[in-house]
Amino acid sequence: xxxxxxxxxxxxxxxxxxxxxxxxxxxxxxxxxxxxxxxxxxxxxxxxxxxxxxxxxxxxxxxxxxxxxxxxxxxxxxxxxxxxxxxxxxxxxxxxxxxxxxxxxxxxxxxxxxxxx
Numbered sequence: 001x002x003x004x005x006x007x008x009x010x011x012x013x014x015x016x017x018x019x020x021x022x023x024x025x026x027x028x029x030x031x032x033x034x035x036x037x038x039x040x041x042x043x044x045x046x047x048x049x050x051x052x053x054x055x056x057x058x059x060x061x062x063x064x065x066x067x068x069x070x071x072x073x074x075x076x077x078x079x080x081x082x083x084x085x086x087x088x089x090x091x092x093x094x095x096x097x098x099x100x101x102x103x104x105x106x107x108x109x110x111x112x113x114x115x116x117x
Contacts, residue, residue: 042088043096050100059108063101065094066116090117 053060069089071082098113105111 042093046093046096046100050097050104054104060101060104061111063097063111063113064116065097065114067093068117 050060067089069086071086072078073082094115098115101111101113105113
């Protein structure tokens with residue numbers, strides 16, 4: 001009897017090769033969200049992505065927040081938009097994802113949130 005394969009739902013700000021790596025390394029069933037995670041409408045995009053996952057699979061067992069960017073410059077040369085993009089991705093996105101899945105995990109009576117940087 002084989003072990004069950006994980007179902008992984010990937011949301012992302014920018015396209016990446018992570019889906020192929022997860023499939024190749026773990027045999028995971030991958031389902032990419034068609035909801036882009038952009039800063040301008042981040043809260044609504046997160047809510048839609050979480051609702052899609054809950055509707056499709058009925059549960060969310062683990063959230064892994066692993067987004068991060070590190071664009072920058074010396075503080076006297078750093079543009080505010082670069083700072084805002086970094087903060088939105090590294091801090092606000094992590095917060096909003098955790099905030100959105102917490103009620104789902106509470107209803108289920110279980111769940112884990114892992115924040116990585």
